[in-house]
Amino acid sequence: MAEETLNPRWSVRAVITDPWLYVALSLALPALFVMQLLQAPDALAGGSDWRHVLLLVLIFPVLEELCFRGWIQPTLSEWLPHRWGPLTLASLLTSVLFAAAHTVHLPLAAAVLVFFPSLVFGGLRDRHHRVLGATLVHSAYNAVFVLIFF
Numbered sequence: 001m002a003e004e005t006l007n008p009r010w011s012v013r014a015v016i017t018d019p020w021l022y023v024a025l026s027l028a029l030p031a032l033f034v035m036q037l038l039q040a041p042d043a044l045a046g047g048s049d050w051r052h053v054l055l056l057v058l059i060f061p062v063l064e065e066l067c068f069r070g071w072i073q074p075t076l077s078e079w080l081p082h083r084w085g086p087l088t089l090a091s092l093l094t095s096v097l098f099a100a101a102h103t104v105h106l107p108l109a110a111a112v113l114v115f116f117p118s119l120v121f122g123g124l125r126d127r128h129h130r131v132l133g134a135t136l137v138h139s140a141y142n143a144v145f146v147l148i149f150f
Contacts, residue, residue: 015133052150069125069135073090073122096115098115098118098121099111099114099118117137
């Protein structure tokens, strides 16, 4: 089993065949509906040109996941290894920071809601010890957001 965890093909296969990945993806529409009710798209209005879409769907998710799930969460995991079922203290605290970072460009209520998808991203990070699943789901959430609101 240890050899499998080092094999990149195995890790990609493990992520894309994980049923929790698809549960996480299915939560995107309800989350985005609530964000619409909170007027979040108005706060993100920056145009619907291809550059803005590229930023929202590819660039921001990759950079955010590398920072939050690739650096902050594993660092916190070393210091705070507490776990409650699938939820870790590191994932919880990282999600608080992630939501707080979104107050810069979202209304407070919408930024607070970002906490919940962030828990999903953190759970995928904890489950697979990689940022791939979190990045895929984050990109998918943002893509659905763009498709609906732009």
